[in-house]
Amino acid sequence: MPPPSEPEAANKAARGGDSDAPRQEIVKAAAELFMDLGYRATSIDAIAERMGSTKGRVYHWYRSKAEIYFDVQRSAMRRLTELVEPIAREGGPPQQRIERMARAHVDCLLHDLPMQKVSVQGLETHVITSDSVRHAKAMREIVGLRDAYEALFCEVIDEGIRAGVFVDLPPRLLSKPFFGALNWVTIWYRPRRLQTEDDLQMLGEMLTEFAVRGILKERN
Template sequence: MTKTRATPIEDDAPRREIIRAAAELFMDLGYRATSIDAIAERMGATKGRVYHWYGSKAEIYFDVQINAMQKLIDLIEPIARGGGTPRERLERMARAHVDILLHDLPMQKVSVQGLETHVISSTGTRHTKAMRDIVRLRDDYEQMFCEVIDEGTRQGVFVDLPARMLSKPFFGALNWLTIWYRPRRLQTEEDLEAIAENLTGFAMRGILKEQER
């Protein structure tokens, strides 16, 4: 798989701090209402510090997307290529996907929401490569799931439909978490594990043949 990574820098820590602060604001306020000033304020820094690493809000937004997708790919790919039956691998992949959503919600929610239309229209061709990179990462990620689903379908484990047709509702069930889930102050790690287990089980039941459930 050809991997597309965010633009490398000498020290990743400052950029990582910026994109995490920005992701929280993009999640809470949306892209349009988030400003460089607000990102800097969230960090407790000056906007000059932000501009040292990024030339525009759009660059930060795209970097949030790329880093979120790359984190998913780096974790899921070894599972997809590893041992076990298609059912076992798909269940582990789904569980890992949900775990990342739960523990990295701002970054992943921005990524799941996708490229907002007004961002694309306002940036024009200046960020064509970044947008293509994001689309490529999304396609690569979904393809890993489709390959495992296709293998399971051919073995008679999953519903007999094209893998792409099955992957869409499968991801829909998992990613809906970014719509309804809100972290609670007293939430424990056991609570998160229960959410992940129940959501993964729900998604798997929707893709398994009735006799396999």
């Protein structure tokens, strides 16, 4: 079954009667394959097989693998933002808020590893260079989502700097090693068969403490 035309795909996305569930099922299956195989080795056929479906069903919702990949990115950033933004916007001491934000961030990474690992890995070179003009709008959108998410942390870090709690460096510069400490878990972490929720909670606490300690100002 050939993929629908671009207007048809846009119309399907805009139709109020279409449920988001089928798209999320495709995105979830694709994220698992992108994580295990990488972008290049993942095919529409493989995504359909992972779902136990036909590729015609995938093409009903998506015109290409790249479109699915971008939706994985969007879904990952949406989940993180929904968890973290309410914490960032509420009042309270900046150190407490950044600790809770970091914990929400790393917990999401641990519990939603395929989606978040693909997101952390970023826009792969193949996607960017294969058809840069065609995908430029989607890439700008994803970069914008990432920048907005990072800004939530930078705003709270800036409050902490002005309060004398965090290291006196530009917030965006300080956020880089902070996110690095948290996001590195997507590189080395693999779920274990006998792993418990308590194990994940302990890991989340350790990573959060380590990341926050790295931006705290030393006390005399």
